[in-house]
Amino acid sequence: MDERKKDALISTTASELASGQENPAQGSEAELSLEESFEKLDTLLERLEDREIPLEEAFTLYQQGVELIRRCNERIDTVEKKILVMTGDGGFDEF
Numbered sequence: 001m002d003e004r005k006k007d008a009l010i011s012t013t014a015s016e017l018a019s020g021q022e023n024p025a026q027g028s029e030a031e032l033s034l035e036e037s038f039e040k041l042d043t044l045l046e047r048l049e050d051r052e053i054p055l056e057e058a059f060t061l062y063q064q065g066v067e068l069i070r071r072c073n074e075r076i077d078t079v080e081k082k083i084l085v086m087t088g089d090g091g092f093d094e095f
Contacts (some may be wrong), residue, residue: 037072040064 024050032040044065 034072034075037068041068041072044068 044061047053048061048065053061
């Protein structure tokens with residue numbers, strides 16, 4: 001991920017925290033692609049690895065990460081259910 005994009009994700013997280021949103025991951029993350037969600041998770045992890053992060057901010061970032069993972073899992077489950085599996089007679093069934 002390039003530095004500008006990483007900085008934008010971090011500043012978005014910081015502004016969400018400053019605005020006092022209880023669970024900022026419920027907002028714009030619903031529209032993120034899986035790849036963008038993974039990038040956001042990477043950014044959250046990098047921030048959580050900072051030993052100077054205040055405990056309250058760390059907990060909020062952790063909550064955001066858990067919510068992002070939940071949403072990613074839901075999207076992956078949906079895609080998996082749409083995958084077609086070839087049957088023995090050459091037909092296709094939904095997975």
